[in-house]
Amino acid sequence: MVEEVEKTESKKAAKKEAKKAEKAAKKAEHKAADGPSAAPARDEADVSEGRYGTLPLIRSDPSAPKRAFTAAKDLSKALTGQQVWIRGRLHTSRAKGKQCFIVLRQREFSVQVLVNVSEAVSKAMVKFASNISKESIIDVQAKVAQVPSSVAGCSQSEVELVASEVWVVSAAFPQLPLQIEDASRPEKPGDEDSLNIRVNQDTRLDNRVLDLRTSTNQAVFRLEAGVCKLFRDTLASRGFVEIHTPKIIPAASEGGANVFTVSYFKGSAYLAQSPQLYKQMAIAADFEKVFTVGAVFRAEDSNTHRHLTEFTGLDLEMAFQYHYHEVMLTIGDLFTEIFKGLRDQYSREISLVGQQYPAEAFTFLEPPLVLQFPEARTMLKEAGVEVGAEDDLSTPVEKLLGRLVKAKFHTDFYILDKYPLAVRPFYTMPDPQDPKTSNSYDMFMRGEEILSGAQRIHDPQFLTERAKHHGIDIPKIAAYIDAFKYGCPPHAGGGIGLERVVMLYLGLDNVRKTSMFPRDPKRVTP
Numbered sequence: 001m002v003e004e005v006e007k008t009e010s011k012k013a014a015k016k017e018a019k020k021a022e023k024a025a026k027k028a029e030h031k032a033a034d035g036p037s038a039a040p041a042r043d044e045a046d047v048s049e050g051r052y053g054t055l056p057l058i059r060s061d062p063s064a065p066k067r068a069f070t071a072a073k074d075l076s077k078a079l080t081g082q083q084v085w086i087r088g089r090l091h092t093s094r095a096k097g098k099q100c101f102i103v104l105r106q107r108e109f110s111v112q113v114l115v116n117v118s119e120a121v122s123k124a125m126v127k128f129a130s131n132i133s134k135e136s137i138i139d140v141q142a143k144v145a146q147v148p149s150s151v152a153g154c155s156q157s158e159v160e161l162v163a164s165e166v167w168v169v170s171a172a173f174p175q176l177p178l179q180i181e182d183a184s185r186p187e188k189p190g191d192e193d194s195l196n197i198r199v200n201q202d203t204r205l206d207n208r209v210l211d212l213r214t215s216t217n218q219a220v221f222r223l224e225a226g227v228c229k230l231f232r233d234t235l236a237s238r239g240f241v242e243i244h245t246p247k248i249i250p251a252a253s254e255g256g257a258n259v260f261t262v263s264y265f266k267g268s269a270y271l272a273q274s275p276q277l278y279k280q281m282a283i284a285a286d287f288e289k290v291f292t293v294g295a296v297f298r299a300e301d302s303n304t305h306r307h308l309t310e311f312t313g314l315d316l317e318m319a320f321q322y323h324y325h326e327v328m329l330t331i332g333d334l335f336t337e338i339f340k341g342l343r344d345q346y347s348r349e350i351s352l353v354g355q356q357y358p359a360e361a362f363t364f365l366e367p368p369l370v371l372q373f374p375e376a377r378t379m380l381k382e383a384g385v386e387v388g389a390e391d392d393l394s395t396p397v398e399k400l401l402g403r404l405v406k407a408k409f410h411t412d413f414y415i416l417d418k419y420p421l422a423v424r425p426f427y428t429m430p431d432p433q434d435p436k437t438s439n440s441y442d443m444f445m446r447g448e449e450i451l452s453g454a455q456r457i458h459d460p461q462f463l464t465e466r467a468k469h470h471g472i473d474i475p476k477i478a479a480y481i482d483a484f485k486y487g488c489p490p491h492a493g494g495g496i497g498l499e500r501v502v503m504l505y506l507g508l509d510n511v512r513k514t515s516m517f518p519r520d521p522k523r524v525t526p
Helices: 002-038 123-130 201-206 215-237 276-284 325-345 347-356 373-382 395-409 460-469 474-482 498-506
Strands: 052-054 083-096 099-106 109-116 137-146 159-170 261-264 267-271 289-297 310-319 369-372 413-417 434-438 440-445 448-455 491-497
Touching (some): 052 123, 083 109, 083 123, 083 159, 099 123, 099 137, 109 123, 215 347, 215 498, 276 289, 276 310, 276 491, 310 325, 325 491, 347 498, 369 373, 395 413, 395 440, 460 474, 491 498
Parallel strands (some): 052 159, 109 159
Antiparallel strands (some): 083 099, 137 159, 261 267, 289 310, 310 491, 413 440
16 A cells, blocks of 8 residues: 555656656747847846936036927927927826836926837836836937827827937935825816815825926916016006015004014014005105005914915005095906906916816906995895995805806906995095995905905094094004105005915915915914
8 A cells, every 4th residue: 555655656756857847848949949139138238228317416517418408388290200308207107018108297288208119228228217206307308209199188199209318307206195196186066976086185285395286286376477467567557666565564554463473673563464554655755656566464363265374465556636436446457457368368277277176267347347335235135135334244245245246247356335434444534425434445256355445544633533543552653644744645555365366266265276385374384
């Protein structure tokens, strides 16, 4: 019995050895047939040597090569067959056999790059390209080639680049706190239950440098720069002078306690809530028409979708002849010019933002609609909402009024005139016909206030009375009151919140989307 078991095991072992020998012989046979070219890749000469790798740290070396770079936005079929150098971020990469497809991004523009094994491109170069981390900055030399069908997901969809050199200029860490593709996904009502991946607001703001790289954010802040440019150009063409006002002031510029106190040598000072006082002093100094663009600070513990503790103010002030409506209508026309300029000059940016955050196109009338406060109260009353004759409008009531105005007058922008005096700052001129009403106005976009303005009191005695009525410490604003002691023309103006204007024009849901590095009661970084 033992002998039979031993014989069986011996036969199995012999068969196993025979199979091993057969496999070895076949392997040797194939190797001989293939010849020297079948040697491992590491023994091959790298035909791409010197055409890829990581560049040394760029430190403004005068001996560095002088290359003419082409911008992604300029790549088109007209350049077909030409060799170009391009620098951009590696947005995505996908290796497929002997090829690597890269999407290269420059701001809101993108192009596909093909790294393909060829006479000049080795497998090692393809492997190197496929291992470059996302968001790294790379230089690529490539030939522009037409594609048989449109390249999905790239702004330059009619061409691709066939790479001959790939160099890493600045490598990104491989682990990103958010993916640009995720931060760029369209957000549509009703998508909450889908598999759509969204990046929440805190993650975006905690990693703002990455978040700002999305095409949407690139468009938002270019359009925001456009608002500033149109504001400046329109006013300059009408004889306004740009001025720069202090941000450290001796007293609250708009009264109240919503100011940031700062240590100022042996005393205290405040961050300006508004350039208001200094705009008026410029008018008293015979500048007649002035504007300023600068930071405004509000110590309001408001954690809402439209409040920030620091924002960019677009402020203007203007002397008038007989009626403050001369100024009010000038501001209304200013907004019309801004809206027309955005529509005509920034349509691409508006479209890009709309792809991620769909919204109805902004509508406006020319000239703008002007409503009196009592008219607004009547409209609200007819809708079932009572507002007192001396009360301000709450945010929900403002939004309701905006919907009523849109339905009746077909405009997203309007002016509301003749606010109750009780809800305006101390320097607001009372209405001479009604002591409970003021010569003041607010302006609205999509039902939210974006400008507050008024005729200012330019008589020093009257101004002192109103300041005392509001409980303001007169010695602290003595320089302001003194500015009117030597004669000052009647004047009016207003202050605009830049971030809020852009938010509402684009139909966005939060002002933090239009503040590059937002500040609110819970955020002071990055």
